[in-house]
């Protein structure tokens with residue numbers, strides 16, 4: 035089951051490494067941006083992980099919703115990994131605008147393995163069609179949820195956001211989905 | 221089948237992106253190291269990908285074999301990926317010493333998905349034991365080989381090195397395995 039392995043890979047090779055350091059990374063970021071008043075006055079210090087059920091992923095969030103404004107990157111995290119000296123892990127900070135135009139600071143990104151599932155469904159020799167892809171994205175989401183709930187290193191440091199595609203023609207679909215999750219925790 | 225998905229993920233999310241640029245990256249590296257005489261006089265301009273059958277991966281190659289000497293990193297390749305601005309992809313250049321002490325320049329790294337397989341076999345809830353791991357590493361190798369042989373973007377730009385573990389007690393096991401592959405192409 036492809037999704038099962040990708041969920042474990044995403045946890046063992048990425049989330050387990052980066053989530054424990056996220057809060058310190060945000061603190062370091064705020065310290066190095068002293069002139070930015072109100073930085074993180076609204077928003078979340080958890081990693082918001084977007085999982086689109088239709089498998090479609092943008093490389094820049096503003097292409098999906100103009101109310102998602104790239105602000106800056108968190109400091110790079112470099113570590114020696116499997117023969118690569120100083121492999122770089124980084125996250126991007128976004129200002130998410132609500133309907134009143136107020137900005138909420140968030141660390142957001144798409145779950146990269148969903149992109150693998152999408153690309154696999156486009157490759158004839160991967161043995162994996164479009165109909166199967168949706169099932170696999172859902173299985174990825176459920177497996178990842180279980181893994182993260184059982185993980186001491188990751189507890190309370192993330193939000194999984196499953197994006198259902200009925201309201202895709204709304205140009206602010208994505209920012210609203212993120213704001214809904216922000217409001218749930220505030 | 222975990223190994224099948226990880227092989228596709230490694231190809232679609234990494235090798236397909238980085239292998240087409242490898243030769244230009246090496247050329248740029250040589251141009252920025254003009255005082256290094258004989259740079260790449262011996263060695264290979266293909267990416268050497270190490271796949272250890274026993275799943276054991278070091279984060280620094282010198283820890284495996286002192287005849288593998290880290291030289292420098294190739295220039296960083298940055299691209300916007302799934303919401304991360306300027307995600308960094310890089311490779312490390314090694315001097316591989318032969319029995320006569322001559323250095324061969326190579327770009328070498330372990331296949332990180334093998335590390336996922338190893339870690340999964342250590343996690344009780346992943347449903348994946350030590351006995352199964354070896355089979356999965358072999359399946360990863362074969363699947364990756366098939367994918368890469370069918371790939372126009374990657375053709376002739378890599379060497380897959382399956383590391384069998386009978387001679388593991390030889391302190392120069394790894395450099396000799398790499399040199400054997402270097403000699404095959406020269």
Ligand SMILES: Nc1nc(=O)c2ncn([C@@H]3O[C@@H]4COP(=O)(O)O[C@H]5[C@@H](O)[C@H](n6cnc7c(N)ncnc76)O[C@@H]5COP(=O)(O)O[C@@H]3[C@@H]4O)c2[nH]1
Pocket residue numbers: 040043044045046047048118121122123124143146147150229230233234235302304307308309310331332333336
């Ligand atoms: N958002 C994000 N940022 C990262 O820095 C990152 N690094 C890994 N991942 C995702 O976590 C999981 C585990 O990663 P692993 O390194 O074992 O496999 C990786 C690894 O073997 C290889 N690869 C990808 N990027 C690099 C890289 N920069 N250097 C070396 N190898 C890499 O190709 C596989 C698939 O990569 P992605 O398809 O980008 O998604 C990975 C994967 O789902 C990341 N996801």
